[in-house]
Amino acid sequence: MIEEQIATAFFGRRKGKTLSPTQQNLIQDLLPALCLNPTxxxxxxxxxxxxxxxxxxxxxxxxxGEHMVRQAxxxxxxxxxxxxxxxxxxVKALAAMSEASIGTIRLYDEDAAHILDWLPDASLDRFFLLYPDPWHKKRHWKRRFVSHKNLGRIIRVLKPGGIFRFASDIDTYIDWTLDHVASxxxxxxxxxxxxxxxxxxSDWQRTRYEEKAFREGRKPQYLSFVRK
Known part of the structure; x- marks a missing residue:
């Protein structure tokens, strides 16, 4: 089972700027105790x-981690x-969690599909997908996180009455999500x-990405779906 999970396609960068010694310490000292193990x-x-x-x-x-930490x-x-x-x-999330002394968050730094496949049925009350990578080029749309397969995963782990929240400022991704959910x-x-x-x-916690969207004149939309 886990071999099939690990084989799930993931598209994206793992690392950008070089980590400072302090950031490296956060990864080494804090992450191991907080990181989930789907094996x-x-x-x-x-x-x-x-x-x-x-x-x-x-x-x-x-x-x-701005939204996640504030919600916690x-x-x-x-x-x-x-x-x-x-x-x-x-690293940014770990720093914020450490500064605020938050111990109610668990992390996973690989493909989220591994966790969705690992979770027991009907185990989540809410699922957030906020400003996901839109993969603007049409030939890359298949890389978007919202897909029939991932929606099936989300449905399986949401409790009846559970909420799936999606936010984006990209019209094509909003339409894409509505079309996929409709099926x-x-x-x-x-x-x-x-x-x-x-x-x-009403309990929305604005992120830096959303602030950038407003500055650049894009209007976000906030979609909420209930698990029947």
Whole structure:
């Protein structure tokens, strides 16, 4: 099973800027204790946390971790899983977690599909995919995280009534996501009026990427889907 998981295609960079000694220490000292291991079978995801969380949320592609860390600060009852293969983003998240003394987040620094395949059925209360790489060129659209296969994975791990949140400022990716979700009867969009997609969630934590989108004149949309 795990061999099949590891064979899943992943497109993206693992490392950008050279890590400073301090950042290297964060990777060496903090990450091992927080990093999930999908090669070990698990029956109850709650057991990877120390605080017996009442809900489990997962964010894929958390960037620098701004949204994930703030959600963890505001929701101490939640166990948060963050997946980010870009190691510079992982370092930023570790630094923020250390500074805020947050112990309710677990991380994975490889392909998020490994974790989605590893999680038990109906184990997540929320799933976040915020400003994912849009892969602008049409020939690369198959690389987008939103796909029929990944939506099937998300549906399997979401509890009935669980929420899938998606945000993007790229119209083609928004349409792509709506089209793909429409083919899955187990997901239903929360809003009935398309104009509501322009309104951020009440507990939304703005990211640096979103601030850049606004500066450059792009309007984000916020999609919410309920697991039936």
């Amino acid at each position: 070990k079978p698990i029956d109850d995801i709650h057991t990877v946390f120390d605080h017996n969380p009442s809900e489990i949320w997962m964010e894929v592609g958390f960037g620098g 600060q505001n929701n101490p009852h939640v166990g948060m899983i963050g997946c980010e293969p870009f190691i510079n983003g992982v 899955h009867a187990s997901l239903q969009e929360e809003c009935s009026d398309p104009s509501d997609r322009l309104d951020a969630w």
